[in-house]
Amino acid sequence: MKLAILSRKPSLYSTRRLMKAARDRGHEARVIDPLHCYMSVSTARPAIYYKGEELTGFDAVIPRIGASITFYGTAVLRQFEMLGVYPVNESVAISRARDKLRSLQLLARKGIGLPVTGLAHSPDDIQHVISMVGGAPLVLKLIEGTQGIGVVLAETPKAAESVIDAFLGLKANILIQEYIREARGADIRAFVIGDKVVAAMKRQAREGEFRSNLHRGGSGSIAKLTPEERSTAVRAARVIGLNVAGVDILRSNHGPVVLEVNSSPGLEGIEQVTNRDIAGMIVEFAQKNARANRTRTRGKG
Numbered sequence: 001m002k003l004a005i006l007s008r009k010p011s012l013y014s015t016r017r018l019m020k021a022a023r024d025r026g027h028e029a030r031v032i033d034p035l036h037c038y039m040s041v042s043t044a045r046p047a048i049y050y051k052g053e054e055l056t057g058f059d060a061v062i063p064r065i066g067a068s069i070t071f072y073g074t075a076v077l078r079q080f081e082m083l084g085v086y087p088v089n090e091s092v093a094i095s096r097a098r099d100k101l102r103s104l105q106l107l108a109r110k111g112i113g114l115p116v117t118g119l120a121h122s123p124d125d126i127q128h129v130i131s132m133v134g135g136a137p138l139v140l141k142l143i144e145g146t147q148g149i150g151v152v153l154a155e156t157p158k159a160a161e162s163v164i165d166a167f168l169g170l171k172a173n174i175l176i177q178e179y180i181r182e183a184r185g186a187d188i189r190a191f192v193i194g195d196k197v198v199a200a201m202k203r204q205a206r207e208g209e210f211r212s213n214l215h216r217g218g219s220g221s222i223a224k225l226t227p228e229e230r231s232t233a234v235r236a237a238r239v240i241g242l243n244v245a246g247v248d249i250l251r252s253n254h255g256p257v258v259l260e261v262n263s264s265p266g267l268e269g270i271e272q273v274t275n276r277d278i279a280g281m282i283v284e285f286a287q288k289n290a291r292a293n294r295t296r297t298r299g300k301g
């Protein structure tokens with residue numbers, strides 16, 4: 001199989017692991033930086049070029065598109081789809097996952113458990129939204145945030161109000177969310193490939209912190225998931241349309257609630273904690289499913 005790994009940097013852990021996994025299995029694999037791809041968008045003969053060379057003959061593409069290049073990265077992936085190359089995750093699904101509001105709405109529509117979440121644009125509506133999500137303590141999130149930056153726990157109604165005022169004053173879009181206290185600073189990262197959770201870890205926030213992000217000093221350990229947690233993770237990935245996903249779950253009193261579905265989940269933390277060859281499983285998934293023109297949407301929608 002000839003495999004393209006769409007990634008900005010060959011030196012990143014996940015990219016290196018995927019390359020090695022592909023080569024170990026006898027595949028021809030190349031790292032392609034999506035920002036150095038350019039395209040001819042034509043009806044007669046769509047094409048992708050990379051540093052002057054036309055890219056042809058690929059059987060599958062594994063997209064590892066960072067949040068900061070979603071727009072151009074998904075356009076390049078869509079072009080691969082138009083050429084009939086099988087994408088492990090489709091461009092449409094990646095775009096959905098990158099839009100947090102859209103994802104939450106899709107998950108809610110399909111009955112996936114979520115923390116009660118409110119959204120507001122106008123400061124006039126804040127009071128009502130706060131009471132809708134059950135009042136303080138509550139969690140406020142900048143929609144653009146990542147790695148725990150822009151996620152704030154407001155313990156009192158006064159604190160909530162002033163933080164929300166500040167965010168809205170900066171014209172930031174925010175989520176106002178029920179605080180799942182019983183999670184006690186831990187969340188679960190479930191790594192889904194196809195219709196299975198292939199690895200799971202628990203991330204525990206350090207003392208005095210409620211955010212479990214490893215970048216914020218959280219620590220990972222192997223997690224054993226309940227059947228309900230497994231099926232929640234698999235269903236959440238399916239609702240977004242991702243074959244490979246990192247699903248973040250909190251253990252709440254009313255069962256598992258999904259925080260987020262990641263379309264390019266990092267391999268480093270989860271491989272090291274669980275000792276699983278996740279890169280190998282992704283490559284094998286591509287191998288098993290890659291057929292020309294097998295994309296469900298072929299870049300439509």
Ligand SMILES: Nc1ncnc2c1ncn2[C@@H]1O[C@H](COP(=O)(O)OP(=O)(O)OP(=O)(O)O)[C@@H](O)[C@H]1O
Pocket residue numbers: 115139141145146147148149150151177178179180181183185186187210211212213248250259260
């Ligand atoms: N409603 C909540 N109740 C309790 N803890 C929460 C809640 N929301 C988030 N947390 C904690 O804060 C951490 C960071 O929140 P979240 O994952 O939503 O933002 P992020 O990591 O900045 O964004 P992204 O996951 O998109 O990179 C979570 O991993 C979790 O430990």
Ligand SMILES: [Mg+2]
Pocket residue numbers: 147148213248260
């Ligand atoms: Mg997170």
